[in-house]
Amino acid sequence: MHRIYSLTVLFLCFFLTAFQARAQEKKTLFIILDGIQRELLIKNPTPNMDDIISEGGYFPAYVGGAKGGYSETPTISAVGYNSLLTGVWVNKHNVKGNSIRQPNYNYWTIFRHFKENYPNKTTAVYSTWLDNRTKLIGENLEATGNFQLDYHFDGLEVDTLGYPHDDESDYIKRIDQEVAAYAAEDVREKAPDLTWVYLQYTDDMGHRFGASPEMDLGIQEADRQVGMIWDAIQEREKKFDEEWLIVITTDHGRGEGGFHHGGQSDEERATWIISNKAFNEIASQTPGIVDIFPTMATYMGLTIPKNHAMEVDGVSLLGEAYASHLTGTLSGTELKLNWKSYGNGETGRVWVTSTNQFRYGNSDLYRMLGEVNLEDESANFDIKVPQNNVKVVLELPTGFINVWVKNTD
Structure with a gap:
């Protein structure tokens, strides 16, 4: 009798542990x-975005x-997308x-x-621009290790019969609506990771109207489309005990009058990030689009190989x-470093x-x-041998x- 009781308790513990593990499954979606x-x-x-905020x-x-x-980077669309995707600026990812x-x-x-860490988990892209999948992500290219997405919905803009330009x-508006609806349905039914x-x-x-009523209506329509996806995420969280991170951003600001972009004016560089998760103190220092990559990696528990991690320009x-x-x-061989510290008394190591x-x-x-005390926010080193340029990496906990x-000499 005691043996049966013990086995029952063990079974219940195993069941509860398995349920808790499933309940902690994390998924990420960025827009x-x-x-x-x-x-x-x-x-x-x-x-809808206010609700997420x-x-x-x-x-x-x-x-x-x-x-x-x-690392000055053009404030151009594909350039910004790739800075988010790779966590580095244009001098590295080379999408100009x-x-x-x-x-x-x-x-x-x-x-x-993500696929290197979790080969059995699923990835998805829903896009109004085909090149995001075929060129930026580089699906099925030898240079990307023949990477394959599990789900995608894109390419409607090249169908000029179905979507005459x-x-x-208006054809882009229609495509956006279909992309958002398809994404929401896939989130609801397939829940890509x-x-x-x-x-x-x-x-x-x-580009067509600048800061205008037309742009205002476009933003309001985008919010409605975000709402469709957000509703699907909330439904998944309630029904399946999943935990989702959603991050929404834009790829550039706009210059005078709200028409153009590509340069380095404050207006063209100014963007924003929205998330359903509370961020740490770094977010109060005006984060960059490159910070989204390590943020998602942290949330999903990704192990980034050290040589890759040392190249990432963003912070979580x-x-x-x-x-x-x-x-x-x-100057010569004298290297002076400065950084912003968040007061936790930890040490770091400096590599060059x-x-x-x-x-x-x-x-x-x-x-x-x-080694350096991070709270010092500065350090000086003698690199011994003069160099024209050096790459410095501060290793954190x-x-x-x-x-x-x-080198200025």
């Missing part, structure tokens, strides 16, 4: 709403890399415009890292905040290399300069931050 400048998003009624937050953000620096001529696939997308971009939704119509309205907005905003100067072989698919040879430094 890019193209070309919505910060002030117009705030101005317009967006009840109420669970997490709204954060002013930026694109464009280091203005005037080595919407033609996407020579992406450097040595900087892996979040999708490829018109001067008012990592999903990207891309909607374009707002960018078209900005989830989890413990240690340091961010690493900068440096080099004068090579840049990662971009060619090879490894860089690093040497450790020493979890993760890395990096900066390229040019």
Whole structure:
């Protein structure tokens, strides 16, 4: 009798453990709403995004890399998408415009890292632009290890019979509506583990009409489409005890009058991030679009190989905040570093290399300069041998931050 009782207790414990493990299953979905400048998003009624914000937050953000620096990045759509996908700026991922001529696939997308970690989990892209899947993610290309998505819905814009192109971009509006509806249904029925939704119509309205009633209506329609997907996520969470991270952002701001973008004006660089999760202190320092990659990686528990992690330009907005905003100067052999600390009394290690072989698919040879107290927010080192440029990596208790430094002598 005692043996039967013990077996029953063991079975119940096993069942509860298995249920709790399933209940903790995490899924991530990110949305890019193209070309919505910060002030117009705030101005317009967006009840669905407001609902998401109420669970997490709204954060002013930026694109464009280091203005005037080595990582300065054009505020152009595909460039911004790829900075999100790879967590690095244009000097690394090499997507310089919407033609996407020579992406450097040595900087892996979040999708490829996800599949390396979880080969049996599912990925999906729902997009109003086919090139997001075929060129940026690089599906089925030798250079991306023949990466394959599990689900996708895109390419409607090349069907000129079904979606005849018109001067008012109504066909893009129709495609956005279908993409959002399809994504919402797949979330509800298939629940991919990592999903990207891309909607374009707002960018078209900005280019055609600038800051205008037409743009306002485009933003409000985008919010309605977000609402369809958000409703599906909430339904999944209630029915299947799943936990979802949703991140919504835009790829660039807009210049004077709300028409154009591509340059480095404050207006073109100004973006925003919305999430249903509360972010850490780094989010108060105006995060970059490159911070979304490590944020999702943290949430999903991805293990990023060290040589890849040392290249990532962003920092996670989830989890413990240690340091961010690493900068440096080099004069002769004297290296001076500064960073923003978040006051946790931890130490870090400083690594340096004068090579840049990662971009060619090879490894860089690093040497450790020493340990630092992160609360000091600065450190000086003698690199011994003069170099024209050095890549400096500050290793944190979890993760890395990096900066390229040019010799001023």
